Amino acid sequence: MAESHKVAIGDLLNRADPLSKKVVSAYNYDATYNGNLQNLKKFDANHLEAAATFLGFTVRGAANKKLYKNLTVLCDRIILKIEALFETQCNDCGDNYANKLTDKPLLTCQLCLQGSHNCPKVQERFEALNEVPETLRLLGMVWLCSGCLKKNNLSLLPVSATTPAE
Numbered sequence: 519m520a521e522s523h524k525v526a527i528g529d530l531l532n533r534a535d536p537l538s539k540k541v542v543s544a545y546n547y548d549a550t551y552n553g554n555l556q557n558l559k560k561f562d563a564n565h566l567e568a569a570a571t572f573l574g575f576t577v578r579g580a581a582n583k584k585l586y587k588n589l590t591v592l593c594d595r596i597i598l599k600i601e602a603l604f605e606t607q608c609n610d611c612g613d614n615y616a617n618k619l620t621d622k623p624l625l626t627c628q629l630c631l632q633g634s635h636n637c638p639k640v641q642e643r644f645e646a647l648n649e650v651p652e653t654l655r656l657l658g659m660v661w662l663c664s665g666c667l668k669k670n671n672l673s674l675l676p677v678s679a680t681t682p683a684e
Contacts, residue, residue: 522605522616523547530600530619534572541569545600558593566592573599573619598631608635609664610643625661629670632663 530542544557558566563584567577570592577592579585586592605616615635617623623633624644634640643661662670 520547526603526605526616527600530573530603533619535568537565537568538572541565541596542572542600545597547604551597554597555590555593558596559590563589566596569596570599575599595631602627602630602632606632607664608637608640609667610639611635611637613637627663627666628660629662629666632665634661634663 524547527542527545527547531539534542541558541561544561545554546557549557561569566589567584567586570577570586573596575595577585586595603617603619605614607614613635617633621633624636624640625634625647626632627634634644
């Protein structure tokens with residue numbers, strides 16, 4: 519697994535601009551989340567915004583207003599995005615896969631930003647979600663990756679449950 523992490527980090531470093539490269543290189547795949555958070559918090563807003571933009575985040579809104587005023591939150595998002603490029607297992611087909619920064623996964627985990635595998639089963643799920651009217655999609659239709667399902671012990675929960683009448 520460590521080898522695939524090195525490949526993902528190396529790919530990012532090969533593509534990154536100088537400011538982003540400094541931030542990405544501060545990420546240590548052997549470190550804990552808190553260790554990486556402390557490593558990234560050492561950078562100023564210019565470095566972090568450059569890295570976030572490189573990783574695909576919008577960091578400035580209308581009139582160039584900062585969207586991430588809390589740099590700890592921005593560091594968290596950067597860590598999650600880097601880790602979303604590491605190899606993982608598809609919960610639907612069981613294959614191992616790793617998304618690249620340039621990939622456009624059909625679904626994104628709402629907890630960790632991991633992109634989905636684009637296997638036929640995920641494509642079916644995506645097509646079914648797109649058949650639901652957009653106004654209803656916001657009412658609890660969330661995709662979680664296999665890692666988040668396991669970490670949060672959600673894989674044992676029923677797909678659909680009703681609340682008993684009180």
